Every structure is written in C-alpha cells, then in structure tokens.
Amino acid sequence: MVEFLSYGFVQRGLLAGSLVAAACALLGVFLVLKRLSLIGDGMSHVCLTGVAVALLTSTSPVYMSIPVVAVASLGIMKLAKKFKIYGDAAIGIISAAGLSVGLLLTALAGGFNTDLLGYLFGSILTVTRGETILCALLLLIVAGGIFLFYRLLVATCFDESFACTRGVPVRIVDTGLVLVTSVAVVLSFKVVGIFLISALIIIPPVTALLISRTFKQVLWLAAGFGVLSVWIGIYISFIFNIPSGAAIILINLFFLFAGYLLSKGVPRG
C-alpha cells in the first residue's frame, strides 16, 4: 500500500479522481432528483467530438472538450424547450449527434489510436498537474454553489412550480447546474473513460438516496461513496493490473448493492 502511494502519478491520479468523483456525485444528487441524470451520458458522448477535434488539431482534449460539451448541454436544454419534448428525448438527439460527429472526425484524424482509447476507457494515471488544479476548482465551485444556493437547489428539485412562485430563477439554476456538469463530465473522462462517466454521476447519489434520512446526509454520503470508489478502484486496478475506470464503477455497483441491502433495515423519518 505504501509503495502504491509513493508514486507521484498515483498520488495525482488519486487526488484528481477524488476531487472529480466528489463533484460528480454532488451534482448527480440534483440531476437524479430532477430526472436529468442521463444528461451525463449524453454529454459524455459529445466528449468524443471534443476529443476528436483535439486529436485533429493537436490540442488538449480536456480544454477542447469543455466548450464543446458546454454548448451541447445548452443545446439539450434549448431543444427540450423549443420543441416541447421531454429531456430524455433531447439528450438522445444531442448524444447521437455528438457521437456521430465524433466518429466522423475520428475517422478523419486517422482512426482509433492509443490516445483515443485512453479517453474512451479512462487513463487516470496520466492526469496532469493543470487538470488536477482544474478538478480542485470544479469541486470548489460545486461545493460552494451548493452551500450558497442550497435551498434554491433543493426547492427546484422538490417542486419546480412552487419554486417559481417564490421568485426562484429556475431556468438560471438549471442552466448553471447543467453547465457545471458539462465541465465535470469532461474532467471525468480521464478518471473512468467516456463510456463510464454517467455511472460516476448516477450510482453514488442513488446509493446515498437509498440509505439517507436527510438531504444533507445524501450529499455527504454520495460524495463519500464517489471518493471511496476511486481509492479502492485505483488500488485494485494497481494490484490486479485491470482498467481503473471499470474497477471504480464496479466498486460503485458493489456499494449500490450493499446500500440496497442496508436500506431494508434503515428506519425512515
């Protein structure tokens, strides 16, 4: 264990992974309760477009993907509003568009290569110092935003109509939530890979919702499960030489199962 922690790239991977997992889990609580949890899945597919553009132009995939995914997330909201369709349909449309454009650009860039596969399946141990700082900033923004606007966020999740009648700017809250999520999604693809990002947003909050008795408890537990899964997942992947992204998500699924069993015995109220 000591040897495992002595490597600089492992330390940076653990730190960045913990920061981004906590941010994803905190955002996920609100997205799950607003029934927008699949937005992470849609955005992750759009990431492929950002990564492909970066590979074509030899720029940083992370910094290139942030604006691409942010615009796509706003597109999802606009599409749902403009055509009066449900959010899941809008997510499906943008997700398919992002994936197809990404595949097209990938083909133009010379097809799948090692770099791209790293982004698809995660390469947490290649996280740079700048990306780690970005992850810390993200968590700071997410945690600070929740602390400052806690009641507004809870009110819009619980009863959007009533929140509107209290003068809560529901559209602005939703837009802020979705934009921050788009940054979290981009920063997550090195941790678990494009294919598994949505799991980091959905599974820890659902596990926390199963066993919590208060909303604040949900937030703490979701972040805790997210961080713990990264630590155990990376350790297991290091020991058994398996993909870290898959290990992290499998640990999350184990927590979910344990949470389900525990929820049977948790008194509510």
Place this chain on the structure above:
Amino acid sequence: MPVVITAKNISFAYVRMPVLENISFTVEAGDYIGLIGPNGGGKTTLLKVLLGLEKGRGEIQLFGTALEKFTDWNKIGYLAQKSPVAQSRFPIAAEEVVLMGLPGRGARVGRNELKEVYAAMRQTRTRQYAGRIFNDLSIGQQQRVLLARALVSKPELLILDEPSTALDVESREMFFDLLAQLNTKYHTTILLITHDTGEVGKHISKFMYVDKKLVFFGTREEFCHSPAVAKQLGPFAQHTIDHLHNQHGHCPLGASCKECHHG
C-alpha cells in the same frame, strides 16, 4: 380597497386549443373568492397564468406591478392541486418543505426562520410531523404541510387550487376555518378553486365562474339568488347553486345573506 390582482384580456391556448379566452377581472384586498367552473373549464390554468407558471396573452398586475416585473413573491402563498411529484426516495423532512416558503437561499437556517416554520406548522396542525420525511406522510398530512409552506411567509394573497380534496372531514373543517380566520382577522385575500361550495360557501364573499370565458363574477348573493344567472350559466352552475342552498331552499349564507335578510 387596494387592488391585489388586475387581469386584462387573459387568453391561453394549448397547441391551438383555447383554454382561456379574454378574461378580465379585478381582485381587491380582503376578497375571498371562490373560483368555480366545470372540469376542463380552465380554472387551474387561470391560476397558473396569474402566477406566471404558464405564459398567456394579456396583461396581469400583482399588487400594482406588472407580472413580468413583480418580485415581491413573499406577498403570495400558493398551494397547488397536486402534491409535488417528488421521488419517493426524496429524503426531505416536513419542516424543510415548509422552510421553502421563506426567502432564504443558503444552507444555514436561522433560529427565527425555524420559529416561523413551527408557527405555520402549528397553524395547520402539522407541528408533530416536523421531523418526519415528507413522502412518508399521508396525502392529507402532506397537503396540510404544504398549506403551512404557503402560509409561512404570512402572505397577503393566498392562491389555492382545490386544496381540500385529499383532506378528511375534520381536517377540511380546520382548513376552511383557518382560511376564514386569515381572511377576517388578517385581511388576507384568498382566491380558491373549489367544488366544495356547500361547506366553504358560507365564507366566500365573491364567486368567479370560469368556463373558458369569465361567465360570472360577483357577490355570493348575486350568485345564489339570481335565477337568470343560473339559467345563463347552465347545469353546472345550477348544481352549485342547489348545493349552496342545501337542496332544501334554505340559504346557507344564513343571517349574513343580505337578500334573505331583507326578503
């Protein structure tokens, strides 16, 4: 009397199907208005348009300010027809639900805020549920908690959409007594959608009958004692008037009814 709501030529349509057509009216401070009409007549939509939850055509002013510029939402308490469709796993305590009615934004809850929350919960006899998870309460208990949320900011205008449907007899009596007390003691203006005209009719000062159009808006005496109005309004209104008269010809408005008193 100061004007609380001014609505001019309100129209609303769902995908070219008109729901409200050219509705205009004025609500004055202290009014207790029963908004009635057949199912699908547009009552709920009218309330949503008044609160800006649906975007209709026409002009709306709340407390003298155009709806688009209105910011003083603490003056308004709103209770919707249905309990919020929160997920069954939404772990929020009843007291936190009531807290949503106060203007605070952050995670910290002040001692005074909690005092106000518990006072509102006592008013609706839900103080004992304060720590319970909202979704674990019965629908009737939830409705009373939501009423406390509507009352916690001590609103000058209460807008209620069929609030008594899920309540048992005792809770319904408590509910309407509380509304009457708020109206008479604190001069709270009430706009209430109800089909429960028999019980609540004795407290209502004006009736508004909406069936896509504003068919009738006047005092309860005008509504109860005008056969011409009943004829004009059709079977639903006739049924409502019969209900108001307990179907025995006795005016439920009792001694307070000016027409019966003078007749």
